[in-house]
Amino acid sequence: MDFKTALVKHIGSKIKDERLKIGLNQNDLGEKIGLTRTSISNIEAGRQQPTLDILYQICYNLGKEIHFFLPTYNDVSSLITTPENTTIDKLKTNRLSDSSINTVKDILNKYKL
Incomplete structure (x- = not known):
């Protein structure tokens, strides 16, 4: 969305x-x-x-x-489906640490994935 x-x-x-x-x-x-x-x-x-x-x-x-x-910007942006949000959600369900999730976010942002 x-x-x-x-x-x-x-x-x-x-x-x-x-x-x-x-x-x-x-x-x-x-x-x-x-x-x-x-x-x-x-x-x-x-x-x-x-x-x-x-x-x-x-x-x-x-x-x-x-x-x-x-709504606030954050309320709406939390509803948006992006490749990054989808990937982060998948990572959270696999119980990765916050540090590991942040590393993945950095990589996604760096390569605009």
């Missing part, structure tokens, strides 16, 4: 969680902001990126500030 996809999925998931907490269905939220239920569903699933003005309208209707829905 790339960075943009991870970001959009995170935001959508938070929107869904908050919508459900206040007992609002997708159709009702969509009507409040001029979107269809399908668009709300797609935003929540990370299949559609909301524009900034739509995101602000969602925030207003869910009673949250925009920063509530925005």
